[in-house]
Amino acid sequence: xxxxxxxxxxxxxxxxxxxxxxxxxxxxxxxxxxxxxxxxxxxxxxxxxxxxxxxxxxxxxxxxxxxxxxxxxxxxxxxxxxxxxxxxxxxxxxxxxxxxxxxxxxxxxxxxxxxxxxxxxxxxxxxxxxxxxxxxxxxxxxxxxxxxxxxxxxxxxxxxxxxxxxxxxxxxxxxxxxxxxxxxxxxxxxxxxxxxxxxxxxxxxxxxxxxxxxxxx
Amino acid sequence: xxxxxxxxxxxxxxxxxxxxxxxxxxxxxxxxxxxxxxxxxxxxxxxxxxxxxxxxxxxxxxxxxxxxxxxxxxxxxxxxxxxxxxxxxxxxxxxxxxxxxxxxxxxxxxxxxxxxxxxxxxxxxxxxxxxxxxxxxxxxxxxxxxxxxxxxxxxxxxxxxxxxxxxxxxxxxxxxxxxxxxxxxxxxxxxxxxxxxxxxxxxxxxxxxxxxxxxxxxxxxxxxxxxxxxxxxxxxxxxxxxxxxxxxxxxxxxxxxxxxxxxxxxxxxxxxxxxxxxxxxxxxxxxxxxxxxxxxxxxx
Ligand SMILES: Nc1ncnc2c1ncn2[C@@H]1O[C@H](COP(=O)(O)OP(=O)(O)O)[C@@H](O)[C@H]1O
Ligand SMILES: [Mg+2]
Numbered sequence: 283x284x285x286x287x288x289x290x291x292x293x294x295x296x297x298x299x300x301x302x303x304x305x306x307x308x309x310x311x312x313x314x315x316x317x318x319x320x321x322x323x324x325x326x327x328x329x330x331x332x333x334x335x336x337x338x339x340x341x342x343x344x345x346x347x348x349x350x351x352x353x354x355x356x357x358x359x360x361x362x363x364x365x366x367x368x369x370x371x372x373x374x375x376x377x378x379x380x381x382x383x384x385x386x387x388x389x390x391x392x393x394x395x396x397x398x399x400x401x402x403x404x405x406x407x408x409x410x411x412x413x414x415x416x417x418x419x420x421x422x423x424x425x426x427x428x429x430x431x432x433x434x435x436x437x438x439x440x441x442x443x444x445x446x447x448x449x450x451x452x453x454x455x456x457x458x459x460x461x462x463x464x465x466x467x468x469x470x471x472x473x474x475x476x477x478x479x480x481x482x483x484x485x486x487x488x489x490x491x492x493x494x495x496x497x498x499x
Numbered sequence: 500x501x502x503x504x505x506x507x508x509x510x511x512x513x514x515x516x517x518x519x520x521x522x523x524x525x526x527x528x529x530x531x532x533x534x535x536x537x538x539x540x541x542x543x544x545x546x547x548x549x550x551x552x553x554x555x556x557x558x559x560x561x562x563x564x565x566x567x568x569x570x571x572x573x574x575x576x577x578x579x580x581x582x583x584x585x586x587x588x589x590x591x592x593x594x595x596x597x598x599x600x601x602x603x604x605x606x607x608x609x610x611x612x613x614x615x616x617x618x619x620x621x622x623x624x625x626x627x628x629x630x631x632x633x634x635x636x637x638x639x640x641x642x643x644x645x646x647x648x649x650x651x652x653x654x655x656x657x658x659x660x661x662x663x664x665x666x667x668x669x670x671x672x673x674x675x676x677x678x679x680x681x682x683x684x685x686x687x688x689x690x691x692x693x694x695x696x697x698x699x700x701x702x703x704x705x706x707x708x709x710x711x712x713x714x715x716x717x718x719x720x721x722x723x724x725x726x727x728x729x730x731x732x733x734x735x736x737x738x739x740x741x742x743x744x745x746x747x748x749x750x751x752x753x754x755x756x757x758x759x760x761x762x763x764x765x766x767x768x769x770x771x772x773x774x775x776x777x778x779x780x781x782x783x784x785x786x787x788x789x790x791x792x793x794x795x796x797x798x799x
Contacts, residue, residue, distance in 0.1 A: 333709065357708075359711075363711075373702060373706065388711050388716055390506050392505040
Protein backbone atom coordinates (compact mmCIF):
# COMPACT_ATOMS: atom_id res chain seq x y z
CA UNK A 283 0.00 0.00 0.00
CA UNK A 284 2.85 2.37 0.88
CA UNK A 285 6.34 1.80 -0.44
CA UNK A 286 9.50 3.87 -0.10
CA UNK A 287 12.51 3.04 -2.20
CA UNK A 288 15.92 4.65 -1.73
CA UNK A 289 14.32 7.76 -0.24
CA UNK A 290 16.48 10.63 0.98
CA UNK A 291 15.42 14.05 2.13
CA UNK A 292 17.63 17.04 2.61
CA UNK A 293 16.01 20.29 3.75
CA UNK A 294 17.51 23.37 2.13
CA UNK A 295 20.55 24.46 4.12
CA UNK A 296 20.44 21.48 6.49
CA UNK A 297 22.02 18.05 6.70
CA UNK A 298 20.09 15.01 5.47
CA UNK A 299 16.97 14.37 7.55
CA UNK A 300 16.46 10.94 5.90
CA UNK A 301 19.01 8.72 4.20
CA UNK A 302 18.28 5.91 1.76
CA UNK A 303 15.06 4.63 3.29
CA UNK A 304 13.47 1.56 1.71
CA UNK A 305 10.36 0.00 3.26
CA UNK A 306 6.94 -1.43 2.48
CA UNK A 307 3.73 -1.12 4.44
CA UNK A 308 0.86 -3.49 3.65
CA UNK A 309 -2.82 -2.70 3.79
CA UNK A 310 -4.24 -2.90 7.32
CA UNK A 311 -0.87 -2.85 9.04
CA UNK A 312 -0.25 -0.92 12.25
CA UNK A 313 3.22 0.60 12.18
CA UNK A 314 4.97 2.23 15.10
CA UNK A 315 7.58 4.63 13.81
CA UNK A 316 10.02 5.17 16.64
CA UNK A 317 13.26 6.93 17.31
CA UNK A 318 14.56 9.86 19.30
CA UNK A 319 13.62 13.41 18.57
CA UNK A 320 15.24 14.59 15.33
CA UNK A 321 15.48 11.07 13.89
CA UNK A 322 13.32 11.98 10.90
CA UNK A 323 9.94 10.50 11.88
CA UNK A 324 7.90 13.59 11.03
CA UNK A 325 9.79 13.99 7.78
CA UNK A 326 8.95 10.43 6.77
CA UNK A 327 5.23 10.98 7.38
CA UNK A 328 5.34 14.26 5.46
CA UNK A 329 6.91 12.55 2.48
CA UNK A 330 4.13 9.98 2.39
CA UNK A 331 1.43 12.67 2.55
CA UNK A 332 3.22 14.74 -0.13
CA UNK A 333 3.69 17.62 2.29
CA UNK A 334 7.41 17.41 1.53
CA UNK A 335 9.08 15.98 -1.57
CA UNK A 336 12.03 13.58 -1.41
CA UNK A 337 15.38 14.75 -2.76
CA UNK A 338 16.02 11.21 -3.99
CA UNK A 339 14.08 7.96 -4.34
CA UNK A 340 10.39 7.21 -4.86
CA UNK A 341 7.41 7.20 -2.52
CA UNK A 342 4.43 5.26 -3.81
CA UNK A 343 0.96 5.20 -2.27
CA UNK A 344 -1.53 2.72 -3.80
CA UNK A 345 0.73 2.45 -6.83
CA UNK A 346 1.02 6.22 -7.38
CA UNK A 347 4.43 7.86 -7.28
CA UNK A 348 3.76 10.66 -4.84
CA UNK A 349 6.89 12.61 -5.70
CA UNK A 350 5.80 12.81 -9.34
CA UNK A 351 2.23 13.94 -8.67
CA UNK A 352 1.23 17.24 -10.22
CA UNK A 353 0.25 20.08 -7.95
CA UNK A 354 -3.36 19.57 -9.00
CA UNK A 355 -3.40 15.90 -8.06
CA UNK A 356 -1.97 16.32 -4.56
CA UNK A 357 -5.25 17.38 -2.86
CA UNK A 358 -6.93 14.20 -4.09
CA UNK A 359 -4.05 12.07 -2.78
CA UNK A 360 -4.30 13.76 0.61
CA UNK A 361 -7.96 12.84 0.95
CA UNK A 362 -6.91 9.19 1.24
CA UNK A 363 -5.15 10.06 4.46
CA UNK A 364 -6.24 10.96 7.92
CA UNK A 365 -3.56 13.19 9.37
CA UNK A 366 -2.94 13.81 13.07
CA UNK A 367 -0.42 16.61 13.30
CA UNK A 368 2.21 16.95 15.98
CA UNK A 369 1.11 20.55 16.59
CA UNK A 370 -2.67 19.79 16.44
CA UNK A 371 -3.42 22.44 13.80
CA UNK A 372 -6.88 23.03 15.26
CA UNK A 373 -8.65 26.26 14.40
CA UNK A 374 -9.27 28.05 17.65
CA UNK A 375 -11.75 30.51 16.19
CA UNK A 376 -14.08 27.65 15.26
CA UNK A 377 -16.20 25.22 17.17
CA UNK A 378 -15.24 21.58 17.57
CA UNK A 379 -17.89 20.73 14.97
CA UNK A 380 -16.45 23.20 12.46
CA UNK A 381 -13.00 21.73 12.96
CA UNK A 382 -14.06 18.16 12.49
CA UNK A 383 -16.30 18.81 9.47
CA UNK A 384 -13.48 20.42 7.49
CA UNK A 385 -12.24 17.26 5.68
CA UNK A 386 -15.82 16.55 4.59
CA UNK A 387 -16.32 20.06 3.23
CA UNK A 388 -13.01 19.83 1.43
CA UNK A 389 -14.24 16.61 -0.22
CA UNK A 390 -17.57 18.19 -1.14
CA UNK A 391 -19.83 16.84 1.62
CA UNK A 392 -22.05 19.19 3.48
CA UNK A 393 -25.39 19.29 5.16
CA UNK A 394 -27.10 16.56 7.10
CA UNK A 395 -24.94 13.66 6.01
CA UNK A 396 -21.77 15.54 6.96
CA UNK A 397 -23.26 16.48 10.31
CA UNK A 398 -24.14 12.90 11.15
CA UNK A 399 -20.64 11.75 10.19
CA UNK A 400 -19.11 14.42 12.39
CA UNK A 401 -21.23 13.23 15.28
CA UNK A 402 -20.23 9.64 14.65
CA UNK A 403 -16.56 10.60 14.69
CA UNK A 404 -16.95 12.68 17.85
CA UNK A 405 -18.83 9.80 19.44
CA UNK A 406 -15.94 7.48 18.64
CA UNK A 407 -13.49 9.73 20.49
CA UNK A 408 -15.93 10.34 23.35
CA UNK A 409 -16.59 13.99 22.64
CA UNK A 410 -20.19 13.87 21.54
CA UNK A 411 -21.91 16.79 23.23
CA UNK A 412 -18.84 19.01 22.95
CA UNK A 413 -19.40 19.84 19.30
CA UNK A 414 -20.35 23.43 20.03
CA UNK A 415 -17.41 24.05 22.34
CA UNK A 416 -14.36 25.96 21.28
CA UNK A 417 -11.29 23.69 21.23
CA UNK A 418 -9.49 26.15 23.48
CA UNK A 419 -11.89 25.28 26.30
CA UNK A 420 -10.93 21.59 26.07
CA UNK A 421 -8.13 19.79 27.89
CA UNK A 422 -4.99 18.72 26.02
CA UNK A 423 -6.25 15.16 25.77
CA UNK A 424 -9.62 16.30 24.48
CA UNK A 425 -7.99 18.52 21.89
CA UNK A 426 -5.90 15.60 20.72
CA UNK A 427 -9.09 13.57 20.39
CA UNK A 428 -10.65 16.34 18.29
CA UNK A 429 -7.62 16.02 16.01
CA UNK A 430 -8.21 12.30 15.77
CA UNK A 431 -11.91 12.79 15.04
CA UNK A 432 -10.96 15.21 12.26
CA UNK A 433 -8.47 12.66 10.91
CA UNK A 434 -11.00 9.83 10.66
CA UNK A 435 -14.26 11.66 9.90
CA UNK A 436 -13.96 11.07 6.15
CA UNK A 437 -13.11 7.36 6.72
CA UNK A 438 -9.64 7.40 5.23
CA UNK A 439 -7.91 4.14 4.39
CA UNK A 440 -4.62 5.36 5.88
CA UNK A 441 -4.11 7.28 9.12
CA UNK A 442 -0.79 8.98 9.73
CA UNK A 443 -0.36 10.23 13.29
CA UNK A 444 2.60 12.28 14.45
CA UNK A 445 3.25 12.05 18.21
CA UNK A 446 -0.45 11.70 19.07
CA UNK A 447 0.30 11.16 22.77
CA UNK A 448 2.94 13.83 23.25
CA UNK A 449 2.32 16.07 26.28
CA UNK A 450 -0.56 13.93 27.50
CA UNK A 451 -1.07 12.40 30.94
CA UNK A 452 -0.70 8.65 31.05
CA UNK A 453 -4.43 8.15 31.33
CA UNK A 454 -5.28 10.31 28.32
CA UNK A 455 -2.49 8.62 26.41
CA UNK A 456 -3.99 5.20 27.16
CA UNK A 457 -7.35 6.34 25.77
CA UNK A 458 -5.70 7.48 22.56
CA UNK A 459 -3.79 4.22 22.24
CA UNK A 460 -7.05 2.32 22.68
CA UNK A 461 -8.61 4.41 19.91
CA UNK A 462 -5.84 3.52 17.50
CA UNK A 463 -6.26 -0.13 18.46
CA UNK A 464 -9.93 0.15 17.50
CA UNK A 465 -9.13 1.71 14.13
CA UNK A 466 -6.62 -1.06 13.47
CA UNK A 467 -9.30 -3.64 14.18
CA UNK A 468 -11.59 -2.21 11.50
CA UNK A 469 -8.86 -2.49 8.89
CA UNK A 470 -7.42 1.01 8.71
CA UNK A 471 -3.75 1.20 7.78
CA UNK A 472 -2.06 3.08 10.63
CA UNK A 473 1.32 4.70 10.94
CA UNK A 474 2.04 6.28 14.29
CA UNK A 475 5.23 8.21 14.93
CA UNK A 476 6.25 8.33 18.56
CA UNK A 477 9.37 8.60 20.66
CA UNK A 478 7.46 6.94 23.50
CA UNK A 479 7.28 3.23 22.71
CA UNK A 480 6.07 2.22 26.15
CA UNK A 481 2.71 3.89 25.81
CA UNK A 482 1.93 1.90 22.69
CA UNK A 483 3.14 -1.41 24.13
CA UNK A 484 -0.44 -2.78 24.46
CA UNK A 485 -0.84 -2.75 20.66
CA UNK A 486 0.43 -5.51 18.46
CA UNK A 487 2.32 -3.66 15.84
CA UNK A 488 5.28 -3.71 13.53
CA UNK A 489 8.01 -1.40 14.69
CA UNK A 490 10.16 0.68 12.38
CA UNK A 491 12.99 2.48 14.09
CA UNK A 492 14.83 5.53 12.79
CA UNK A 493 18.08 6.94 14.08
CA UNK A 494 19.83 9.93 12.59
CA UNK A 495 17.71 9.68 9.44
CA UNK A 496 18.48 6.01 8.73
CA UNK A 497 16.57 2.80 9.40
CA UNK A 498 17.78 0.72 12.33
CA UNK A 499 17.82 -2.86 11.06
CA UNK B 500 -23.55 17.46 -9.17
CA UNK B 501 -24.82 17.26 -5.63
CA UNK B 502 -21.35 17.74 -4.27
CA UNK B 503 -20.78 20.63 -6.67
CA UNK B 504 -23.93 22.30 -5.35
CA UNK B 505 -22.90 21.57 -1.78
CA UNK B 506 -19.46 23.11 -2.37
CA UNK B 507 -20.95 26.27 -3.82
CA UNK B 508 -23.67 26.45 -1.22
CA UNK B 509 -21.07 26.15 1.48
CA UNK B 510 -18.81 28.78 -0.08
CA UNK B 511 -21.75 31.16 -0.48
CA UNK B 512 -22.87 30.74 3.13
CA UNK B 513 -19.31 31.10 4.27
CA UNK B 514 -19.01 34.40 2.40
CA UNK B 515 -22.29 35.64 3.90
CA UNK B 516 -21.03 34.61 7.32
CA UNK B 517 -17.90 36.68 6.81
CA UNK B 518 -20.07 39.70 6.04
CA UNK B 519 -22.05 39.12 9.19
CA UNK B 520 -19.00 38.61 11.40
CA UNK B 521 -17.34 41.81 10.17
CA UNK B 522 -20.43 43.89 9.71
CA UNK B 523 -18.99 47.37 10.34
CA UNK B 524 -15.95 47.14 8.03
CA UNK B 525 -18.09 45.38 5.44
CA UNK B 526 -20.68 48.14 5.45
CA UNK B 527 -17.91 50.72 5.31
CA UNK B 528 -16.42 49.01 2.27
CA UNK B 529 -19.78 48.87 0.57
CA UNK B 530 -20.27 52.60 1.14
CA UNK B 531 -16.83 53.33 -0.32
CA UNK B 532 -17.57 51.23 -3.37
CA UNK B 533 -21.07 52.71 -3.66
CA UNK B 534 -19.78 56.29 -3.63
CA UNK B 535 -17.05 55.42 -6.11
CA UNK B 536 -19.48 53.80 -8.52
CA UNK B 537 -22.09 56.54 -8.08
CA UNK B 538 -19.70 59.17 -9.50
CA UNK B 539 -19.54 57.85 -13.05
CA UNK B 540 -23.12 56.64 -12.72
CA UNK B 541 -24.36 60.14 -11.80
CA UNK B 542 -22.35 61.60 -14.63
CA UNK B 543 -23.81 59.01 -16.95
CA UNK B 544 -27.36 59.97 -16.00
CA UNK B 545 -26.56 63.68 -16.44
CA UNK B 546 -25.10 63.09 -19.88
CA UNK B 547 -28.02 60.88 -20.77
CA UNK B 548 -30.44 63.72 -19.98
CA UNK B 549 -28.38 66.22 -21.97
CA UNK B 550 -28.24 63.77 -24.82
CA UNK B 551 -32.02 63.44 -24.76
CA UNK B 552 -32.32 67.24 -24.90
CA UNK B 553 -30.08 67.52 -27.97
CA UNK B 554 -31.86 64.59 -29.55
CA UNK B 555 -35.12 66.49 -29.32
CA UNK B 556 -33.50 69.65 -30.74
CA UNK B 557 -31.93 67.75 -33.57
CA UNK B 558 -35.29 66.40 -34.59
CA UNK B 559 -35.99 69.59 -36.59
CA UNK B 560 -32.78 71.26 -37.62
CA UNK B 561 -33.42 73.90 -40.26
CA UNK B 562 -31.42 75.33 -43.10
CA UNK B 563 -32.26 78.83 -44.32
CA UNK B 564 -31.17 79.82 -47.85
CA UNK B 565 -31.14 83.60 -48.32
CA UNK B 566 -31.43 84.87 -51.90
CA UNK B 567 -29.43 87.86 -53.00
CA UNK B 568 -31.62 90.99 -52.48
CA UNK B 569 -31.99 91.71 -56.21
CA UNK B 570 -33.10 88.15 -57.06
CA UNK B 571 -36.33 87.92 -59.01
CA UNK B 572 -39.33 85.77 -58.17
CA UNK B 573 -38.39 83.41 -61.05
CA UNK B 574 -34.88 82.99 -59.75
CA UNK B 575 -36.26 82.18 -56.29
CA UNK B 576 -38.62 79.68 -57.95
CA UNK B 577 -35.67 78.00 -59.67
CA UNK B 578 -33.92 77.48 -56.35
CA UNK B 579 -37.17 76.10 -54.96
CA UNK B 580 -37.41 73.58 -57.79
CA UNK B 581 -33.84 72.49 -57.21
CA UNK B 582 -34.54 71.99 -53.52
CA UNK B 583 -37.66 69.95 -54.30
CA UNK B 584 -35.54 67.48 -56.28
CA UNK B 585 -32.73 67.27 -53.74
CA UNK B 586 -32.61 63.96 -51.80
CA UNK B 587 -31.53 65.64 -48.54
CA UNK B 588 -34.61 67.86 -48.41
CA UNK B 589 -37.59 66.86 -46.34
CA UNK B 590 -39.85 69.91 -46.23
CA UNK B 591 -39.34 73.34 -47.77
CA UNK B 592 -41.14 76.64 -47.30
CA UNK B 593 -40.77 79.93 -49.18
CA UNK B 594 -40.66 83.14 -47.14
CA UNK B 595 -40.93 86.09 -49.56
CA UNK B 596 -39.20 89.33 -48.56
CA UNK B 597 -42.58 91.02 -47.94
CA UNK B 598 -43.66 88.37 -45.47
CA UNK B 599 -40.33 88.62 -43.69
CA UNK B 600 -40.78 92.36 -43.42
CA UNK B 601 -44.29 91.98 -42.04
CA UNK B 602 -42.92 89.63 -39.45
CA UNK B 603 -40.32 92.16 -38.46
CA UNK B 604 -42.90 94.97 -38.28
CA UNK B 605 -44.92 93.02 -35.77
CA UNK B 606 -42.12 93.58 -33.28
CA UNK B 607 -42.92 96.71 -31.31
CA UNK B 608 -40.69 99.65 -32.18
CA UNK B 609 -39.44 98.16 -35.40
CA UNK B 610 -42.19 99.69 -37.61
CA UNK B 611 -40.82 103.22 -37.53
CA UNK B 612 -37.30 102.16 -38.23
CA UNK B 613 -38.38 100.10 -41.21
CA UNK B 614 -40.63 102.83 -42.57
CA UNK B 615 -37.69 105.20 -42.40
CA UNK B 616 -35.60 102.86 -44.51
CA UNK B 617 -37.88 103.48 -47.46
CA UNK B 618 -37.16 100.11 -49.07
CA UNK B 619 -37.26 96.48 -47.98
CA UNK B 620 -33.74 95.42 -46.91
CA UNK B 621 -34.71 91.76 -46.45
CA UNK B 622 -34.13 89.04 -49.02
CA UNK B 623 -36.39 86.21 -50.10
CA UNK B 624 -35.63 82.99 -48.25
CA UNK B 625 -36.19 79.26 -48.39
CA UNK B 626 -36.53 77.38 -45.09
CA UNK B 627 -35.62 73.73 -45.45
CA UNK B 628 -35.84 70.88 -43.02
CA UNK B 629 -33.80 67.77 -43.69
CA UNK B 630 -34.92 64.26 -44.41
CA UNK B 631 -34.11 62.01 -41.42
CA UNK B 632 -33.04 64.71 -38.99
CA UNK B 633 -29.29 64.18 -39.23
CA UNK B 634 -27.60 67.59 -39.03
CA UNK B 635 -24.73 66.33 -41.17
CA UNK B 636 -26.84 65.92 -44.35
CA UNK B 637 -28.18 69.44 -44.01
CA UNK B 638 -24.65 70.69 -43.52
CA UNK B 639 -23.53 69.16 -46.82
CA UNK B 640 -26.64 70.61 -48.48
CA UNK B 641 -25.67 74.00 -47.07
CA UNK B 642 -22.20 73.76 -48.60
CA UNK B 643 -23.71 72.76 -51.92
CA UNK B 644 -26.50 75.37 -51.99
CA UNK B 645 -24.31 78.42 -51.36
CA UNK B 646 -22.81 77.80 -54.83
CA UNK B 647 -26.21 77.86 -56.54
CA UNK B 648 -27.00 80.96 -58.64
CA UNK B 649 -28.46 83.91 -56.74
CA UNK B 650 -28.15 82.22 -53.37
CA UNK B 651 -26.45 84.70 -51.11
CA UNK B 652 -25.75 82.62 -48.05
CA UNK B 653 -27.12 79.65 -46.17
CA UNK B 654 -27.42 79.28 -42.45
CA UNK B 655 -27.84 76.15 -40.41
CA UNK B 656 -29.67 76.96 -37.22
CA UNK B 657 -28.31 73.96 -35.32
CA UNK B 658 -24.97 75.54 -34.44
CA UNK B 659 -25.62 75.71 -30.71
CA UNK B 660 -27.42 72.40 -30.73
CA UNK B 661 -24.32 70.93 -32.29
CA UNK B 662 -22.19 72.49 -29.60
CA UNK B 663 -24.39 70.84 -27.02
CA UNK B 664 -24.09 67.63 -28.98
CA UNK B 665 -20.32 67.93 -28.83
CA UNK B 666 -20.51 68.61 -25.11
CA UNK B 667 -22.56 65.44 -24.70
CA UNK B 668 -19.96 63.46 -26.62
CA UNK B 669 -17.17 64.85 -24.45
CA UNK B 670 -19.30 64.11 -21.41
CA UNK B 671 -19.65 60.50 -22.53
CA UNK B 672 -15.92 60.16 -23.00
CA UNK B 673 -15.22 61.67 -19.58
CA UNK B 674 -17.79 59.34 -18.02
CA UNK B 675 -16.09 56.34 -19.60
CA UNK B 676 -12.69 57.50 -18.40
CA UNK B 677 -13.86 58.02 -14.82
CA UNK B 678 -15.74 54.73 -14.93
CA UNK B 679 -12.55 53.00 -16.06
CA UNK B 680 -10.48 54.57 -13.28
CA UNK B 681 -13.03 53.74 -10.62
CA UNK B 682 -13.36 50.20 -11.96
CA UNK B 683 -9.68 49.78 -11.18
CA UNK B 684 -10.29 51.32 -7.76
CA UNK B 685 -13.16 48.94 -7.07
CA UNK B 686 -11.06 45.91 -7.97
CA UNK B 687 -8.24 47.30 -5.82
CA UNK B 688 -10.50 47.85 -2.80
CA UNK B 689 -11.71 44.25 -3.09
CA UNK B 690 -8.15 43.03 -3.56
CA UNK B 691 -7.16 44.65 -0.31
CA UNK B 692 -10.22 43.47 1.63
CA UNK B 693 -9.55 39.91 0.55
CA UNK B 694 -5.84 40.23 1.31
CA UNK B 695 -6.68 41.20 4.90
CA UNK B 696 -9.16 38.33 5.16
CA UNK B 697 -6.55 35.89 3.91
CA UNK B 698 -4.10 37.11 6.54
CA UNK B 699 -6.58 36.45 9.34
CA UNK B 700 -7.51 33.07 7.87
CA UNK B 701 -4.04 31.90 7.08
CA UNK B 702 -4.20 28.93 9.46
CA UNK B 703 -7.49 27.74 8.07
CA UNK B 704 -6.12 27.90 4.54
CA UNK B 705 -3.01 26.00 5.59
CA UNK B 706 -4.94 23.27 7.39
CA UNK B 707 -7.43 22.97 4.54
CA UNK B 708 -4.60 22.46 2.07
CA UNK B 709 -3.02 19.82 4.29
CA UNK B 710 -6.22 17.81 4.41
CA UNK B 711 -6.81 17.89 0.68
CA UNK B 712 -8.45 21.18 -0.27
CA UNK B 713 -7.99 22.18 -3.90
CA UNK B 714 -7.06 25.75 -4.78
CA UNK B 715 -10.61 26.09 -6.08
CA UNK B 716 -12.05 25.19 -2.70
CA UNK B 717 -9.91 27.78 -0.96
CA UNK B 718 -10.60 30.42 -3.56
CA UNK B 719 -14.37 30.00 -3.76
CA UNK B 720 -15.59 31.71 -0.56
CA UNK B 721 -13.34 34.67 -1.26
CA UNK B 722 -14.68 34.95 -4.80
CA UNK B 723 -18.23 34.88 -3.49
CA UNK B 724 -17.30 37.53 -0.96
CA UNK B 725 -15.85 39.79 -3.68
CA UNK B 726 -18.90 39.18 -5.84
CA UNK B 727 -21.34 39.98 -3.03
CA UNK B 728 -19.41 43.06 -2.01
CA UNK B 729 -19.47 44.26 -5.63
CA UNK B 730 -23.21 43.70 -5.92
CA UNK B 731 -23.85 45.47 -2.62
CA UNK B 732 -21.62 48.38 -3.71
CA UNK B 733 -23.45 48.56 -7.04
CA UNK B 734 -26.81 48.58 -5.26
CA UNK B 735 -25.57 51.36 -2.98
CA UNK B 736 -24.48 53.37 -6.04
CA UNK B 737 -27.86 52.93 -7.74
CA UNK B 738 -29.55 53.96 -4.49
CA UNK B 739 -27.37 57.07 -4.20
CA UNK B 740 -28.07 58.14 -7.77
CA UNK B 741 -31.75 57.48 -7.38
CA UNK B 742 -31.85 59.50 -4.14
CA UNK B 743 -29.92 62.36 -5.76
CA UNK B 744 -32.39 62.47 -8.65
CA UNK B 745 -35.35 62.44 -6.29
CA UNK B 746 -33.81 65.23 -4.22
CA UNK B 747 -33.09 67.30 -7.33
CA UNK B 748 -36.63 66.92 -8.55
CA UNK B 749 -38.06 67.86 -5.16
CA UNK B 750 -35.74 70.83 -4.59
CA UNK B 751 -35.55 72.42 -8.02
CA UNK B 752 -38.82 71.07 -9.34
CA UNK B 753 -40.40 73.04 -12.20
CA UNK B 754 -37.28 75.12 -12.87
CA UNK B 755 -35.46 71.94 -13.67
CA UNK B 756 -38.17 70.84 -16.05
CA UNK B 757 -37.26 73.71 -18.38
CA UNK B 758 -33.83 72.13 -18.80
CA UNK B 759 -34.98 68.54 -18.72
CA UNK B 760 -35.93 66.64 -21.83
CA UNK B 761 -39.63 66.53 -22.70
CA UNK B 762 -41.36 64.02 -20.49
CA UNK B 763 -39.23 64.83 -17.46
CA UNK B 764 -35.83 63.84 -16.09
CA UNK B 765 -34.52 60.46 -17.13
CA UNK B 766 -33.54 58.20 -14.26
CA UNK B 767 -31.74 54.86 -14.23
CA UNK B 768 -33.58 52.26 -16.27
CA UNK B 769 -33.77 48.72 -14.94
CA UNK B 770 -31.41 47.24 -17.57
CA UNK B 771 -28.91 49.99 -16.78
CA UNK B 772 -29.05 49.25 -13.07
CA UNK B 773 -28.66 45.57 -13.89
CA UNK B 774 -25.59 46.35 -15.99
CA UNK B 775 -24.10 48.36 -13.10
CA UNK B 776 -24.64 45.42 -10.74
CA UNK B 777 -23.17 43.04 -13.28
CA UNK B 778 -20.03 45.10 -13.81
CA UNK B 779 -19.58 45.83 -10.09
CA UNK B 780 -19.92 42.16 -9.17
CA UNK B 781 -17.55 41.12 -11.95
CA UNK B 782 -14.96 43.63 -10.70
CA UNK B 783 -15.37 42.43 -7.10
CA UNK B 784 -14.90 38.88 -8.30
CA UNK B 785 -11.83 39.88 -10.29
CA UNK B 786 -10.24 41.72 -7.35
CA UNK B 787 -10.85 38.71 -5.11
CA UNK B 788 -9.49 36.31 -7.70
CA UNK B 789 -6.31 38.30 -8.13
CA UNK B 790 -5.85 38.52 -4.38
CA UNK B 791 -6.34 34.82 -3.65
CA UNK B 792 -4.35 33.70 -6.66
CA UNK B 793 -1.44 35.89 -5.69
CA UNK B 794 -1.57 34.51 -2.16
CA UNK B 795 -1.86 30.86 -3.22
CA UNK B 796 1.02 31.37 -5.59
CA UNK B 797 3.14 32.84 -2.81
CA UNK B 798 2.54 30.03 -0.35
CA UNK B 799 3.49 27.55 -3.10
N1 LIG C 1 11.48 22.35 7.61
C1 LIG C 1 12.71 21.96 8.00
N2 LIG C 1 13.79 22.67 7.59
C2 LIG C 1 15.03 22.29 7.94
N3 LIG C 1 15.30 21.24 8.71
C3 LIG C 1 14.27 20.50 9.15
C4 LIG C 1 12.92 20.82 8.81
N4 LIG C 1 12.11 19.91 9.38
C5 LIG C 1 12.92 19.04 10.05
N5 LIG C 1 14.20 19.40 9.90
C6 LIG C 1 15.38 18.67 10.43
O1 LIG C 1 15.31 17.34 9.97
C7 LIG C 1 15.64 16.44 10.98
C8 LIG C 1 14.51 15.47 11.21
O2 LIG C 1 13.41 16.17 11.77
P1 LIG C 1 12.00 15.51 12.05
O3 LIG C 1 11.59 14.75 10.85
O4 LIG C 1 11.10 16.54 12.56
O5 LIG C 1 12.39 14.47 13.21
P2 LIG C 1 11.45 13.85 14.32
O6 LIG C 1 10.04 14.02 13.91
O7 LIG C 1 11.88 12.42 14.38
O8 LIG C 1 11.75 14.57 15.58
C9 LIG C 1 15.97 17.27 12.23
O9 LIG C 1 17.38 17.44 12.28
C10 LIG C 1 15.30 18.57 11.93
O10 LIG C 1 16.04 19.64 12.52
MG1 LIG D 1 8.49 15.00 14.84
